[in-house]
Amino acid sequence: EIVEPMISEQWFVKIESLANAGLAAVKKGDIRIVPERFEKTYFNWLENIKDWCISRQLWWGHRIPVWYCPDGHMTVAREDPTQCSTCGSKDIRQDEDVLDTWFSSGLWPFSTLGWPDETPDLKYFYPTSYMETGYDILFFWVARMTMMGLEFTGRAPFHTVYLHGLVRDEHGQKMSKTKGNVIDPLTVMDEFGTDALRFTLLVGSTPGNDTNVGVKKVEANRNFANKIWNAGRFVINAIDGHESAVTGKTKKTLADSWIEARLRQLTRDVERLFQAFQYGEAGRQIYEFIWGDFADWYVEIAKGQLQNEKTSEQTVRTLAQVFDASLRLLHPFTPFVTEEVWGHLHSALRDSKFSEIAKGWPDALIVAKFPEPGKVEAWEETSLNEFALIQEITRSIRNLRAEKGISPAKKLATHFSAGDRKKLLDEQSAVIAALAGLEADQVKIEKSIKKKPEDSAVLVIGSIEVYIPLTGLVDAAGDKARLEKELKEAQSHIERLEKLLSSDFAGKAPAAVVDKEGEKLAGYRKTAEKLKAQLK
Structure with a gap:
């Protein structure tokens, strides 16, 4: 042919x-x-x-607005004409092409x-x-x-x-019927929910760049939707289960202040990212906050605070207010599950002793006010830094358990050499014990320890030393190898930062950035000294 x-x-x-x-x-x-x-x-x-x-030769579309008479005259008009504009002939036909x-x-x-x-x-x-x-x-x-x-x-x-960008399959290939790699959104929505697919597409995208989408990603975000539902159930149960009188005169714990500071930080970051069209990153940060900060950390601490009459009222308030704001931030990404859970939260608050929290709320989340960023307040940095230390201590003890193969159910005794952090650790000892699986009445905190406990694993977190007796649980050789590994890592950071601060960086970078790197160097040097002392 x-x-x-x-x-x-x-x-x-x-x-x-x-x-x-x-x-x-x-x-x-x-x-x-x-x-x-x-x-x-x-x-x-x-x-x-x-x-x-x-002009196109198709059967559908807007017809070309031109009419012809037998003499070949053309009539162009906004309205359908009845006769030729040149000769007056009523025998006219419209051009068959479409736009x-x-x-x-x-x-x-x-x-x-x-x-x-x-x-x-x-x-x-x-x-x-x-x-x-x-x-x-x-x-x-x-x-x-x-x-x-x-x-x-x-x-x-x-x-x-x-x-x-374009939506591609999980391997980066363009979806095509001939390749058989097309993901039918209706099928995926039926299996994992509309919110899960919507969140996957939004969070996986950046302006102008293609995004790879696979069913496994959607399934993971279905689990996130379940997490939201379970968190909502916990918050509502806390509201319904508060039996004491509500006084309104409560004092926030470090955990209460920390989660509020993180929420304020998140709200500012989301606003900044929205203004920069970084919607995917904004969604990712909201995800990390709800799953990590709120559900994994604050909710776990809240379980203990709810059992204490002195802290239970403020804990319920914090749970309700932070969860409300979280749902508002997440709503543009996952509108269906957030609308449903927020409706239950609204009803629970309205019928509870905490009804003033929901005063002025509309009937639906979709028309509720989106959180507005506030200026950074002085207390935020203090709360964030202090709680970050509690998190680091908790993670270090959890990591030690994993390395040594110690069951999470086994309660451990601990001896802290806290230095200038003694007051903070005294106040947060119950939280650390609950999060790290410690025996509460065997947590000893001192400003300094003159004699190192024998047969103990040693964790060094900044200027804090944590001694955990592991007699019969681990071998000393393995513990020494761990300390040597940590020392080697600290020394590599020291070498890197010393090289950085002795280069042109110190003269070209902003003073605040240089100071921050200097603080890191001082911290690693202090950690290295502590580790060397433990290895003697």
Whole structure:
């Protein structure tokens, strides 16, 4: 078979003047393209543009608004004519071609609002603010909307274009029926839930970059939805189970202040990331906060605080307020599960002794106020730093258990050489004991220890030493190897930081950054000294 090009009559639009206006709109900053690197693609298309063939030989689409009479005269009109505008013949027929799809789509921002009439909708909604679409149709659709909007209304149709990437399979291949790697969203939604698929697509994306999606990722995010549900059940049970009178005169624990500080930090970060169009990173940070900070740390501590009459009221308040804000932050990503759980939280608070917390809340989360970032307050850094130390101690003891193969059910005795952190550890000894699996009445905290306990594993956390008697549980040789490994790691950090601070970095970097690296160096030196002492 031979395929030959066939010359045919088509309709064209002389496009150069429209393209120049579209170029100017982006170059002057009237329209911003995100990511910025796609401006080059946009410029390349419009600077090298050819006249646009707008006619198509298809069975669907907007018909070309041209009518012909038997004498070949052409009539062009907005309304269907009844006769030829040249000779008056009533024997006229419309051109059988239809407009290019992108020609019709390019009119969308204003044609859907009643244009050319100055309707209330057109006045209110045009121009719009953000246009979100795929980078693959930047020229075919975005450029056409820009050119037509400027031509017919005199205004750019939007001020920002946000471009997402393509959704590929888990191996990075483009989805194709012939390859058999197409993921049917309806099937995935039926199996794992709409929120799980939605969260996977949102969190796995960055502006202008393709994202790989596999069923395993969706399944993992289904587990996150379950985590939210279980956390909600715990918070609601805490609200319903509070039997004491509510006084409103409560004092926050370190854990209460820490989770509030982390929430404030998260809210600021989410706002910053939203402004920078980093929606995926914002979702990831919300995920880490809810799963890690709230569920894994605060809820575990809250279980103990709820049993204490002095701390139970404030714990319920903190649980409810932090969980409410978390659901509001997460709602744009997983609207269905958050709406459902928030509704139950609202009902529980409204019918409880803590009803004032929900005062002014709307009936649905979708119309609730989104958390607003507040300025950093002095107490936040103190709470974050102090609780970070509690976390580090807990992790170190948990890691020791894992290394030595000690059952989590086995309660351990501990002896702390706390230095200037003695007051903090005294106050948080019950929390550390609960989180790290220690025998509460065998936790001894001193400012310094003159004689090192024998047959004990030693953990060094900054200036704090933790001695854990392991007689009959571990061998001394293995413990020595661990200490040597930690010393080697500390010395490598010391060498790296000494080299960094003696280079041009110290003169070029901001003073605050240099000071921070200096503090790290001092910390590693102190850790190395402690480790050397334990190895003697």
